[in-house]
Amino acid sequence: MVPIRAMLAEAGVTEQQWRVMRVLHERGPSDPASIARDACLLMPSLTRILRGLEAKGLVARTPHESDRRTFWVRITEAGEALIAAHLDESNRILAELEDRYGRERLDRLLDLLEELAADSARSGGLAPREDV
Amino acid sequence: MVPIRAMLAEAGVTEQQWRVMRVLHERGPSDPASIARDACLLMPSLTRILRGLEAKGLVARTPHESDRRTFWVRITEAGEALIAAHLDESNRILAELEDRYGRERLDRLLDLLEELAADSARSGGLAPREDV
DNA sequence: CGGGTTTCGTTAACAAGTGCATGAAATCGG
DNA sequence: CCGATTTCATGCACTTGTTAACGAAACCCG
Numbered sequence: 001m002v003p004i005r006a007m008l009a010e011a012g013v014t015e016q017q018w019r020v021m022r023v024l025h026e027r028g029p030s031d032p033a034s035i036a037r038d039a040c041l042l043m044p045s046l047t048r049i050l051r052g053l054e055a056k057g058l059v060a061r062t063p064h065e066s067d068r069r070t071f072w073v074r075i076t077e078a079g080e081a082l083i084a085a086h087l088d089e090s091n092r093i094l095a096e097l098e099d100r101y102g103r104e105r106l107d108r109l110l111d112l113l114e115e116l117a118a119d120s121a122r123s124g125g126l127a128p129r130e131d132v
Numbered sequence: 133m134v135p136i137r138a139m140l141a142e143a144g145v146t147e148q149q150w151r152v153m154r155v156l157h158e159r160g161p162s163d164p165a166s167i168a169r170d171a172c173l174l175m176p177s178l179t180r181i182l183r184g185l186e187a188k189g190l191v192a193r194t195p196h197e198s199d200r201r202t203f204w205v206r207i208t209e210a211g212e213a214l215i216a217a218h219l220d221e222s223n224r225i226l227a228e229l230e231d232r233y234g235r236e237r238l239d240r241l242l243d244l245l246e247e248l249a250a251d252s253a254r255s256g257g258l259a260p261r262e263d264v
Numbered sequence: 265c266g267g268g269t270t271t272c273g274t275t276a277a278c279a280a281g282t283g284c285a286t287g288a289a290a291t292c293g294g
Numbered sequence: 295c296c297g298a299t300t301t302c303a304t305g306c307a308c309t310t311g312t313t314a315a316c317g318a319a320a321c322c323c324g
Binding site for chain 3: 181201
């Protein structure tokens with residue numbers, strides 16, 4: 001995913017940080033354990049990644065109402081801005097890829113990958129490493 | 133690729149080292165630059181990975197006949213043994229995956245991925261990160 | 265209630281890779 | 295022969311995966 005990685009580098013975010021941002025964008029405010037599950041990260045990694053994102057002001061944590069062991073992680077406005085900006089960029093790259101590789105095949109491929117990912121998650125087997 | 137990673141850990145090889153081993157297995161004796169290209173690694177990474185593999189006695193270097201800047205990297209007998217052993221293991225894991233996910237879909241998926249990889253290589257776009 | 269157990273996030277420490285800049289040797293071309 | 299180029303190696307900063315241990319909070323049950 002070279003081009004995507006380059007884009008992220010420019011934005012000052014690592015791949016995993018971006019992964020977490022996307023998960024948060026999809027899920028809305030979440031607790032760390034859920035994020036780790038969805039982003040296929042171990043908690044120690046997530047801790048570090050969240051620390052980084054927080055330092056950049058892209059996410060913020062708000063205390064959980066009833067459970068003081070955990071908390072909510074949510075995207076800040078700056079974070080949403082970054083998402084908006086780079087989802088565009090990401091789509092541009094995807095379009096280019098589509099151009100070269102063919103829309104129809106790409107769709108089939110992504111469908112299959114999604115099925116595989118779903119299936120693997122169910123049985124706890126594979127873990128996705130990278131996505132567009 | 134959790135199960136594969138576990139298998140490799142048991143064999144005392146990292147993912148990237150295994151990647152290099154596979155490339156060598158396919159290509160036969162090669163020079164570092166070609167390996168780096170095929171394994172999608174930068175030379176600095178490859179240098180270190182080769183150092184590791186050499187230390188484990190899985191690969192060996194033989195001097196190039198005419199160009200003393202470079203050399204040939206080849207798999208040792210121990211290396212081939214490891215490949216043989218874990219290609220079996222790998223196939224077992226693959227079979228399991230096939231079981232869960234369905235032979236036919238898996239074939240389609242791998243076909244598409246191969247096309248995509250070929251296409252990307254041609255235009256220098258994407259780089260594969262991991263494979264079964 | 266109260267003590268053991270479980271859950272949850274954090275920290276520390278180590279191994280491994282990445283990317284970049286740089287270095288050093290060998291080769292090539294004029 | 296000399297400078298440019300090629301090819302691999304190194305050092306450094308940074309990120310991540312992994313494991314183990316920890317501390318706090320919540321839960322459960324006698």
